[in-house]
Amino acid sequence: MMDSPLSASLSMEELHEAWPVLSIDERLEGFRLLPTAVADDFFLALSAREQAELILHLPTSERRTWVRLLPPDDLADLVQAVEPEEADAILAQLDDASRREVNVLLAYAEDDAGGLMNPRFARVRPDMTIDEAIGYLRKQAREKVETVYYAYALDAEQRLQGVLSLRQLFQAASDKKVADVMHHDVITVSENTDQEVVSQLFAEHGFMALPVLDEQNRMKGIVTVDDIVDVVQEEATEDIQKVGGMEALEAPYFEVGFFGMLKKRIGWLLVLFLGQMLTATAMSSFEGAIERAVVLSLFVPLIISSGGNSGSQASTLIIRALALGEMRLKDWWRVARREVLSGLVLGFVLGAVGLGRIVLWQEVSGAYGEHAFLLGCAVALSVLGVVTFGTLAGSMLPLVLRRFGFDPASASAPFVATLVDVSGVVIYFTVASLLLRGTLL
Amino acid sequence: MMDSPLSASLSMEELHEAWPVLSIDERLEGFRLLPTAVADDFFLALSAREQAELILHLPTSERRTWVRLLPPDDLADLVQAVEPEEADAILAQLDDASRREVNVLLAYAEDDAGGLMNPRFARVRPDMTIDEAIGYLRKQAREKVETVYYAYALDAEQRLQGVLSLRQLFQAASDKKVADVMHHDVITVSENTDQEVVSQLFAEHGFMALPVLDEQNRMKGIVTVDDIVDVVQEEATEDIQKVGGMEALEAPYFEVGFFGMLKKRIGWLLVLFLGQMLTATAMSSFEGAIERAVVLSLFVPLIISSGGNSGSQASTLIIRALALGEMRLKDWWRVARREVLSGLVLGFVLGAVGLGRIVLWQEVSGAYGEHAFLLGCAVALSVLGVVTFGTLAGSMLPLVLRRFGFDPASASAPFVATLVDVSGVVIYFTVASLLLRGTLL
Structure with missing residues (x-):
């Protein structure tokens, strides 16, 4: 050795x-x-x-x-x-x-x-006394039951009648019946309940285990909370990776092979790249304006990215709120109103900063020529429009995806940014054409 | 009613x-x-x-x-x-x-x-018999102990000697001693262990509860797994919101007031907006080139966003891998090598698509003039460079943040995108100047 x-x-x-x-x-x-x-x-x-x-x-x-x-x-x-x-x-x-x-x-x-479920759970009969139940549980633990935290009271057809925690069992007087002590109103899940719904129940109620029933209400097993920690972590990882603009990996970073990793990444990058090509198309229809005032092109990245950033924020917020069950589809109108208002305020602040920056820079260096103030106004107005549109689009996209049965998390930050970029180009050059006609243009 | x-x-x-x-x-x-x-x-x-x-x-x-x-x-x-x-x-x-x-x-x-801990836990003495221990636990359950899943064997100074699960207690013969049955090698946490570390232990080991000790190894309480489900969900929500480019909210979407929500969002938007202004500065130093060939400006959004998107992917991957403990700081070199290679392959594919699109569009519409192929090459090479740089920067930034004690999740998708946008402008116009000198420029 x-x-x-x-x-x-x-x-x-x-x-x-x-x-x-x-x-x-x-x-x-x-x-x-x-x-x-x-x-x-x-x-x-x-x-x-x-x-x-x-x-x-x-x-x-x-x-x-x-x-x-x-x-x-x-x-x-x-x-x-x-x-x-x-x-x-x-x-x-x-x-x-x-x-x-x-x-x-x-x-x-x-x-x-x-x-997720374990078919080995601790069972008792409703008509047992507490002492009989404890003895019966000791016997089961000796054989093969993994998790003795709750004991489930089943009738002869294996239908769930009630549940009692070990604490209740230990607390109760020895000669009482299980049926007198147990909870009758039990929260259960069916075999086909999605694990995201199951983990939401655990997070809300703080259970240690949940019983799983089949269609005839027969008890098939339990899902225990220790397995749910993994589920919650996995689901969050999937959502984070999707929000970052890629397919969810199914294994830790170093365990995914080089080409497997590329495959998870290239798909979205290609879609976004093809989508982003529309910005070139959109810009080319304003090529005349750019030729007349090259200075306009300098602010394209600034303006479109402010829309992308505010859209990313909004979509991420909504994606997470949907995943945690804090929000439902029918709340869309409430969300839309709130996000448009947010977008207006955020866009106003950013636009004002943008105008200030251009005016200041003009004072210092004279880089933007005699129409600097008008140019600044065009930038500020565009930022206001782009941020408001980005915020609204970013918040509605996850809801639309959910509505049509897709995963809201696919409304990733890069996806929303790309979507908003194209509209940003159109908004900016339209505003500029209107505002600068006869001066710069 | x-x-x-x-x-x-x-x-x-x-x-x-x-x-x-x-x-x-x-x-x-x-x-x-x-x-x-x-x-x-x-x-x-x-x-x-x-x-x-x-x-x-x-x-x-x-x-x-x-x-x-x-x-x-x-x-x-x-x-x-x-x-x-x-x-x-x-x-x-x-x-x-x-x-x-x-x-x-x-x-x-x-x-x-x-x-996180609950100071009320089930305790036994190592020298009790199994039957005495069960009787003692029943007494504690009747008083105030919440979670009877593990029983902790403490000495007279409250120092933890071992632990046994109820299952082990139930399995063991009545007249055995607790000390004969219990686990001696117990995983514990200290009072000051961060909840992210605690939840990682739960996720890795599948415990139902973990004992919390003070500096003198005296047992102060237990952390139970049902509380950890909430912790895991909260931490994931914080990370997702940060990745989306905002400060973490501390409450559900509808429970945060309108202005509280704005406060969480405007900070990062302003930082990103100010950072993005550098793209205008960078582009203004290439104003001459744009004047000579306006067509160059059409591809600016496409090129810089491909860097931003690949950077978002990479940073998100690394942020999550760090949060799950799949990766440590000392793995940085392995990550850097892998991500540079990924970036090269991804950039090559996207660049080839870009070149193909420009050549095809030229055939169809003649929009890009006689030097379309050279222009396409400049775009393709820039995409290769920008994507490689974006992937590397996106993957290293979370590690750098962690190294200096900041939260890696602050390397949000919009933050990385902004960082890469500025360098993207410089890379693109430098490549174009070199490649198109004497033709378009």
């Missing part, structure tokens, strides 16, 4: 720290150096992809322990992360009952409550 | 649905119409701000029940959400012991583990 980069006594934290930069052989070696007491925890904390990699590099004789350590929902994730023939090798390590459980879970879409 | 918009029998779901659009009087009325059995749950699921509003509008005689329903960590949040004199009115409803607990929590920064 002297030559090994990993010392013989390795802590979980040390290995965790080094993990991202280790090769698979080093990972295996490090994993085997962990004290047995913590190797379990370490393994369970890995991502499905990393667990699969480790298992598939272990000799077949060692695989079973690790495969069987995983609860069915994590196993289903792991199976989805590997090739089909590797999946078979992993499923072969399971007993028949567990394999059936995993296969049932694999039938659900990954982003549904069914795909 | 006939005239009331709310019917006499109101379900929790109905009220929850209507909540955002109700006035405070309607909220109070609705809340009082809830069946007592679910009013608790409804109240607990509200945000701290909403709980405070409701309590402060109740007659003093009814306040106590609701104030005392809240655990100390939620009470601390609530007190922070109201005015100082209102806080006193709320704290006056508590018994002395609880008021002391809340006051201790108020001393922590809101974004630290100390500010």
Whole structure:
């Protein structure tokens, strides 16, 4: 072991720290150096992809322990992360009952409550006494239940009758009935509820777990809040990447291959590039004006980008408000009014600053000629118009996308900026033509 | 009640649905119409701000029940959400012991583990038997412990010796000792650990709760995963809003006042507007070139925005990777190499498309004159340069910000775009001057 980069006594934290930069052989070696007491925890904390990699590099004789350590929902994730023939090798390590459980879970879409749920939950009968219920839970915990936080009271047809937290169970007098103590009004989700809706319920209510029911109200499993932390993070990452103007990656930065990464980026860049070409077309119809007053062209980037920036702000605000359920489609009129007003105020401030800058610069250097003040007014008015239009367009676009069933987050900052740029060119040269006719033009 | 918009029998779901659009009087009325059995749950699921509003509008005689329903960590949040004199009115409803607990929590920064933690946790002694431990937990649950998921084994000085989950407790034989069953290698956080670090630990390990220790390793409380869902969502919202080019809001869209919202937006818009003025300055030094070949000005928006878009992508990617701990500062060289290569490939593709468009348009309309091909080459080369520079600058800026202690998310899409726009102008006109000297120029 002297030559090994990993010392013989390795802590979980040390290995965790080094993990991202280790090769698979080093990972295996490090994993085997962990004290047995913590190797379990370490393994369970890995991502499905990393667990699969480790298992598939272990000799077949060692695989079973690790495969069987995983609860069915994590196993289903792991199976989805590997090739089909590797999946078979992993499923072969399971007993028949567990394999059936995993296969049932694999039938659900990954982003549904069914795909997130764990079919092993703590159950009691409504007519048990509290003491009987505690005894029954101890028995279940010894067998295979992962999460004992709530106990679910089911009738003989597996239909959910009520729920009680361990705290309530512990609080209640020993001889009371479960039915007397339990909550009857339970918030549940169906197998097909989207994970974004599920995580919204967790965020609003602060639950530790939510029961999943099928169409006949039979209880199929629970979604636990620890899995929701990952969901919330993933959904936010997707939204942030889309807002930044690319397709969402499905893995950490360094784990996505070079060409895979390019593929996620080039699509939007091309669309935006083609869209942006319209600015050249728009400008070419004002080529005469530019020829007569080259000074006009100097302010094109300034004016169109102020529209793009205010549009990015507005679209980002609305995208996030929609994702968090703070706003609905039917609020569009309220949003539109508010954003037009915001755009007017923001545009007025920026326009005034722009006018001031041109007047000041003219005083200092005389760069803009005798009509500097008029030029400044044209710039200021254009900024006012472009910012107001940008703010309105940026705020409405996510709502329009949602209305037609697309992801609002596709109204990315660069997308809104491009859209507003083209209109910005038209607004600017129109305002300038009207205002400067007979002087500069 | 006939005239009331709310019917006499109101379900929790109905009220929850209507909540955002109700006035405070309607909220109070609705809340009082809830069946007592679910009013608790409804109240607990509200945000701290909403709980405070409701309590402060109740007659003093009814306040106590609701104030005392809240655990100390939620009470601390609530007190922070109201005015100082209102806080006193709320704290006056508590018994002395609880008021002391809340006051201790108020001393922590809101974004630290100390500010998130609940001081009421389930404790056992290492030398208890399993049966004694279960009995002791039942007693604690009856008093005031909120979350019974893990039991923490403390010595006489309140130092943490180990932890065991309820599942382990339930699994173990009745006469075993706690110390024989518990985990000794416990992951803990300190009172001052930042909430972003805490939530990263939850996301990586899938814990239900984490113990918080002071400097002497005495256990002060637990952070539970249900609070972390909110933290993850808040942090993501802040990052998304910053990426969109504004200051982070601290409340939902409709709850922020019109002028409060403007204040969050105008700052960055002004900074960007002032920065963007440099494009006018940069372009004015190429005024001569534009006068000689107005056609050059047509492609300015196209070229600079392609740099801005690729820069936005890159910065967003890196901002998120940093926030999720997928990448560290010391990876900067690896990132830079990868992003320069990406930029070259992306720029090459976009440049080729640009060249093709100009050549094609020339064939169709003859709009660009006899030197259209050379013009196309100048545009293509500029796009290559600008996209490569934009990608590199966009990816490095968040790392530089982090290095100097700023929030990487301030490297917003509009900020990067503005930065790259100015350099884009310089790159474009320099390339054009070199390539078109003696022909167009």
